[in-house]
Amino acid sequence: MKWVKRIMFIIIGLGFVYAALVLFLILSGTKEQPTATPDTVLILGAQVRGTSKDHAYPSTVLKERLDAAIPYLKKYSKTTVIVCGGQGEDEPDSEANVMAEYLRVHGISQKRILIEDTSTRTKENILNAQKKQKLGNTVLVTSDFHMYRSKLLAKRLGISEVSGLPSVSKSSAVFKTYVREICALGYGLLFDH
DSSP: HHHHHHHHHHHHHHHHHHHHHHHHHHHTTTOOOOSSSEEEEOOOOOEEEOSGGGGGEOOOOHHHHHOOOOOOOOSSOOOOOEEEOOOOOTOOOHHHHHHHHHHHHHHHGGGGGEEEEEOOOOHHHHHHHHHHHHHOSSSEEEEGGHHHHHHHHHHTTTOOSEEEEEEOSSSSSSSHHHHHHHHHHHHHHOOOO
């Protein structure tokens, strides 16, 4: 029985070490600063809420991302913005359409906005955005907890000039999202190439 306890102790210990290391990487992404010479701003999607297409609105997490992007887009007014995100089964419209409308309402010209509305995950967001236009010096806008993994994927997908503009997560589900991101980043480090 002693060896079973020892093995369990080692497994639990390794789990804590892994979680601490990955959490350190995630937190390092929260300190990202965007470039002062952007070509493209890429806003990654999140949940859309509402009862119908005409009454769709961004979730708290998505609103945080959009609100972080708007002042930056106004400051760098020649920058193209690509909004990314398809429509989930539980969403009344695509994330990209709702994001584009939110940006328009908040003073961002329609001419600057490209819509990528087919992706369902972060890797697809970036891949599909690359098909819209040559991205150049790219600023990723996503939640602070999601920034490290997003930048890692962007670099792996060939975007050499990439910086981040993290939105600060204030939702009541912060603990849950960080736990989920610890698992997702572990998967990403090993398998998302």
